Amino acid sequence: MEITQPTTPPYQHAHIGRPCFGETVTGDGYVVIDLEDSLLIGIIDVLGHGEEAHELARFCESWLKSHASSDILGLMHELHLELKGSRGTAMTLAHLKPPLLRTVGIGNTMLYRMKDQPKGVAAQSGILGQIMPTLRMVETPLIAGDLIFLATDGISEHLDNLLLMSWFSLPLNRFCVEILREYGKEHDDATCLAVRYLP
Numbered sequence: 001m002e003i004t005q006p007t008t009p010p011y012q013h014a015h016i017g018r019p020c021f022g023e024t025v026t027g028d029g030y031v032v033i034d035l036e037d038s039l040l041i042g043i044i045d046v047l048g049h050g051e052e053a054h055e056l057a058r059f060c061e062s063w064l065k066s067h068a069s070s071d072i073l074g075l076m077h078e079l080h081l082e083l084k085g086s087r088g089t090a091m092t093l094a095h096l097k098p099p100l101l102r103t104v105g106i107g108n109t110m111l112y113r114m115k116d117q118p119k120g121v122a123a124q125s126g127i128l129g130q131i132m133p134t135l136r137m138v139e140t141p142l143i144a145g146d147l148i149f150l151a152t153d154g155i156s157e158h159l160d161n162l163l164l165m166s167w168f169s170l171p172l173n174r175f176c177v178e179i180l181r182e183y184g185k186e187h188d189d190a191t192c193l194a195v196r197y198l199p
Contacts, residue, residue, distance in 0.1 A: 014172035027053025038097035083129025108153035154190025
């Protein structure tokens with residue numbers, strides 16, 4: 001199990017991830033990239049498990065870091081072309097620049113924005129590197145105190161809103177631990193990334 005909790009003012013973030021039962025490496029990944037006046041975050045879920053999925057997830061992380069920009073639609077299209085012929089991946093990207101949170105996703109990944117209650121933004125059907133839909137970007141307000149978390153499909157989508165809100169004020173590393181403990185699936189790679197906006 002891996003836990004990180006670095007800080008990029010005015011944002012705090014934490015991440016937790018683990019491979020599926022029986023594996024030693026994970027095919028999930030994540031990025032948190034400071035763009036000086038904004039933040040780019042993403043969650044990656046390569047199809048399948050094991051070493052090959054792990055290597056492709058690390059490639060996606062590296063590619064996003066070297067091509068990072070606020071153009072999340074462009075990043076999706078470019079990485080789709082880069083991954084042609086691979087096993088493919090699900091991915092959600094989000095760009096945080098107050099007063100807006102902009103997000104786009106493909107495949108079995110989710111983004112949730114929490115303030116008064118959790119609100120989910122599901123990714124579109126498709127597989128990056130294989131099947132690219134016509135992308136739709138979702139824009140929502142970004143308000144001081146917002147908690148945004150992204151999850152791969154190793155985290156169940158059947159979340160209890162009351163339970164989530166009971167964890168809202170926890171330190172982010174503890175929040176991620178609780179998500180994984182309560183909703184992580186043993187037989188899938190599972191990753192959660194949480195970001196809090198605190199200007």
